[in-house]
Amino acid sequence: MEMLALQILLLCQVVVGTVGNILLFVHNFSPILTDSRLRPIQVILINLAVANAFMLLLLTYSHDMIDLVPKNPPTDLKCKLAHFFHMVARGTNMCSTCVLSTYQFVTLVPGNWARVMFREISPKVVRYSCYSCWLFSVLNNAYIPMNVRGPKKSHNDSDSQGKRMCSISVVNVDMNYLQFSYDIIFIGIMVWTSVSMVIHLNRHHQRMHYIHNPNQSNRGHAETRAAHTILMLVVTFVSLYILNCICVLFHVSFVESRRWLRNVIEFLALSFPTISPLLLIFRDPRGPCSLYFNVGLEIHVTGKVITEEQ
Numbered sequence: 454m455e456m457l458a459l460q461i462l463l464l465c466q467v468v469v470g471t472v473g474n475i476l477l478f479v480h481n482f483s484p485i486l487t488d489s490r491l492r493p494i495q496v497i498l499i500n501l502a503v504a505n506a507f508m509l510l511l512l513t514y515s516h517d518m519i520d521l522v523p524k525n526p527p528t529d530l531k532c533k534l535a536h537f538f539h540m541v542a543r544g545t546n547m548c549s550t551c552v553l554s555t556y557q558f559v560t561l562v563p564g565n566w567a568r569v570m571f572r573e574i575s576p577k578v579v580r581y582s583c584y585s586c587w588l589f590s591v592l593n594n595a596y597i598p599m600n601v602r603g604p605k606k607s608h609n610d611s612d613s614q615g616k617r618m619c620s621i622s623v624v625n626v627d628m629n630y631l632q633f634s635y636d637i638i639f640i641g642i643m644v645w646t647s648v649s650m651v652i653h654l655n656r657h658h659q660r661m662h663y664i665h666n667p668n669q670s671n672r673g674h675a676e677t678r679a680a681h682t683i684l685m686l687v688v689t690f691v692s693l694y695i696l697n698c699i700c701v702l703f704h705v706s707f708v709e710s711r712r713w714l715r716n717v718i719e720f721l722a723l724s725f726p727t728i729s730p731l732l733l734i735f736r737d738p739r740g741p742c743s744l745y746f747n748v749g750l751e752i753h754v755t756g757k758v759i760t761e762e763q
């Protein structure tokens with residue numbers, strides 16, 4: 454009964470997360486339908502939404518999390534590809550979150566010269582950073598296919614779950630340390646930019662007590678709200694990452710670890726891809742309802758223009 458409840462919870466998590474990331478993708482990709490130029494923040498969010506969706510769908514397949522629908526055992530090739538692309542999406546997810554927090558920090562840098570200089574180069578820098586995230590993740594996880602195999606052959610008929618799960622061989626300790634060091638670097642950058650933003654926002658809040666300019670107040674409120682959203686995103690990511698690492702240590706330390714612990718690890722691994730699009734949508738300054746009206750209006754306008762041209 455407990456396993457069935459966990460399976461249903463994981464299924465709901467995958468469905469909600471996938472829908473949320475599709476909405477986030479469409480919301481930020483829709484300006485292209487009207488031949489508008491994407492803002493750097495939209496490029497990052499598109500990248501993050503794609504990585505989140507891949508994580509949700511590929512982890513579900515490679516780990517065979519959901520047993521509600523019977524299916525044939527995956528082949529060796531399918532296991533390799535699914536686990537490889539899942540790890541690539543995971544690395545891109547972490548890298549994109551790091552790029553997002555860094556971009557938000559740079560936009561808060563005081564001084565007009567910094568804003569003007571960054572505004573000129575930011576579109577190219579952000580675009581190349583997003584491309585680099587995918588390339589870096591592919592190179593960093595190139596060893597994954599060599600350590601993943603199809604389901605183990607078992608003569609035990611009662612072990613139906615083991616016959617449908619991809620098996621992962623023991624990875625070299627050096628590769629584990631290398632993977633962990635990359636994670637620490639990205640998390641360190643996120644924490645550093647977040648702490649710097651908190652310090653800057655605190656100083657900005659103190660200055661606003663002595664300045665009563667309406668234009669600066671409105672601009673400061675928008676920047677503060679955006680920074681708070683990124684801070685919430687980073688805190689959520691780091692907290693879930695730490696909890697996931699603790700559960701993984703327990704899972705590795707105890708040989709006879711139960712199946713529910715593995716499901717908890719998978720639930721934590723999918724929590725950020727599920728929460729992040731909802732957080733970004735509902736923290737939108739225009740309100741979550743603007744997502745639907747904005748996308749619908751742009752599609753309607755684009756269709757009207759195409760009809761008139763024909």
